[in-house]
Amino acid sequence: MYILPVIILYLYVYLGFVVGTTNITTTQFLTDPESLTSNDSTFRIGFFSPFESTSRYVGIWYNIDPQSSTLEVIWVANRDNPLNDSSGMLKISENGDLQVIDGKNTTFWSSNTTATGTVVAQLLDTGNLVLISNPSGLMIWQSFEHPTDSWLPSVKFTVNQETKENPMLRSWKSDSDPSSGSFRFGIVPRTLPEFFTLKGDKPYWRSGPWNGYLYIGIPNMNSEVSTGFNIIDDHEGSLYVAYSVLNRSILERYMMNYDGLVLQKDWDFAAKRWVVKWQSIGSECDVYGNCGAFGICNPTGSPICNCLTGFRPRKVDEWRQGNWSSGCARTAELHCDSTEKKEDVFLRLEHMKVPDYSEWISANDHGDCGNKCLGDCSCLAYAYYSGIGCMIWNRTLIDIQQFSGDGTDLFIRLAHSALSEQSSKWRVIVGVLVITSSAVFVALMYFICRRMKQRRGLKSTAKEKPNIWHDNMKIAAGGRNGEFGDLPLFNLEKLLTATNDFSEGNKLGQGGFGPVYKGELEDGQQIAVKRLSKASGQGIEEFMNEVVVISKLQHKNLVKLLGCCVDGEEKLLVYEYMPNKSLDSFLFDSRHKEQLDWEKRLNIIKGICRGLLYLHRDSRLRIIHRDLKASNILLDEGLDPKISDFGMARIFDPKQDQARTLRIASTYGYMSPEYAMEGRFSEKSDVYSLGVLLLEIVSGKKNHFLYDETLNLLAYAWKLWNENEMLLFIDQKISDPSCQEEILRCIQLGLLCVQELPHDRPNVSTLLYLLDNNAMVVPDPKQPGFTQTKPCSEDGQECSVNDLTVTAVSSR
Known part of the structure; x- marks a missing residue:
């Protein structure tokens, strides 16, 4: 009496697969271009051709958006043996073998199965293509056991070490x-x-x-x-x-x-x-062994690779050039089994991705794990993690990464002398810092006292008022030391001659600093002379800042400062001449913007990123620009970009993440929310400005350009992103279908850069990596900051804010 219910249940489980859906049998074929759907219509199986290909394949793809021109393919039968025409057929042979054949009955793929009786092929609601033997109901083959590039829920991989069975996903050769x-x-x-x-x-x-x-x-x-x-x-x-x-x-x-x-x-x-x-x-740190043996990778570091404490680069010259594959070697050998009395010690590293080739050993707790490693001369490191227990490493430590959180504590075995040497170095460093700080404090107090004395002297006399900054610069100009270091100092008369007495005919443009003039020196060299205007909101502080900062920087994507001149009230900076002026003169001018096709615009974007990466991470100084905008990007004769105007730039300590200021100096529309509202600036505030600039380059519109009288460029981009209408954002001058995907990717990267919270924005190295690697997936952006605006005047002209003061700043 129990047999009938069992049979009914059996038939329900197995034969239920084939109820209500067209099947593939020995007499019912699937012919190109026909297709079949799963019972719930989630998946479809049929013939398809990939993008920009005429070859025909049998595959399974999602059927959830039939109107989409792009198939989300999860499995391909004849992936390595495509059909060259549309005569293909998916059928089951008389002996129960599922096959892909062409019109000449040539087999292009088969399941390599045999079965007696009736065999049915069906696509299940899980996306699994199965072969079922009727009436037994046995599943004799399934696509889930032969994956291509996709892993779906309910798929179970079986790894058998004895038979070496190990199904793995295998990538496509290209898209x-x-x-x-x-x-x-x-x-x-x-x-x-x-x-x-x-x-x-x-x-x-x-x-x-x-x-x-x-x-x-x-x-x-x-x-x-x-x-x-x-x-x-x-x-x-x-x-x-x-x-x-x-x-x-x-x-x-x-x-x-x-x-x-x-x-x-x-x-x-x-x-x-x-x-x-x-x-x-x-990031690059996720690539296996990026920093070599005994190297540690930190995606936020500069450089990203360093040797573990107690180790040094094997090939110093290669490391300096950014090639870390040679790894590191110990500075002091371990003392295990030696006659020395001091035993080895462990250095604790927090939040680590543990090295490869871990081995598990039995240990009661963390202390027991450490003792067992110390007692084993071949043990180089250990870690104790909940759910795993004691892990040890007996071979080269490779693929170690520093996380900002998560990870685990890793204990590296070092010779006692190596740790002592490290401690001694820190003691020396601390001592030097204390002495240096004391000396700076004494010098600062002396300077303040002298300054106050000078001011009292000035107030007590009715003579012509001198300027102490001018005096100092004259001293520097005369002695070629002091404030300007080795920067060449130009004679005012020579610059007047070179610029035809700063004539209007030689004027190249006007910035917040003042006018810029074209000039030509006696030897024929063309120059650009920036002249500090008396009416400028910027002054001697910005002038000196630009001199100090840019004179120490050299990069092909930074404008080169040739020298300066200080003579009385005249303060001048001399730059290399850029024949194509600034980016905004091309980008926002309907007569010239067509000269910037997409290839040139992408080259400009990457050049700006490389220049900014140099400022943030690779230069001798760590610089935050604070005024990145289209007018501060100059273009040379080949339309290659060079970042200019470092009057607002600030030098950061390598270990400093952000700073605050009560004096906000930048341009409206490019300022990040945290900088404009709270005076906080960092690398990520530059990234925000870069994102605005990137969106301007793609759209050909300024950020203050208003859509529907309420939405600025950022808000408009965000609106189109949510409506999946990003093609409307692209400048018509570059709307070429062949580069459409790359342009849309850049818009997405721009939106990532202008996200409201700084920690959500990518750093410049990540951005450049994503620009150079189109196969890398770009995350979805969150809402930008400052997504609504209104004109500063009735005619809607851009507001330029060069000296905004925060009068109430909350402390942290």
């Missing part, structure tokens, strides 16, 4: 070629299993060990990618890896990008598009 690419993604079965991306047979990225809940080498995994993951070790040589989604209405998958990225993509039903929720590589 138009689904054949097997260079990258693979899957579990590497070690003592502590980890996910790896392999390029060929070499590691390209890794997740860090699994602790039963998350992969400890992925920062912020709690909120991004951990939900639903599970790894089961049967302790008999097999691992079972799967992930699921709690809400089945969520459409989600992981995919192996053709450029080596692993992406988590979710379908946004409201916006009707796929959204990247996570990607494996967000």
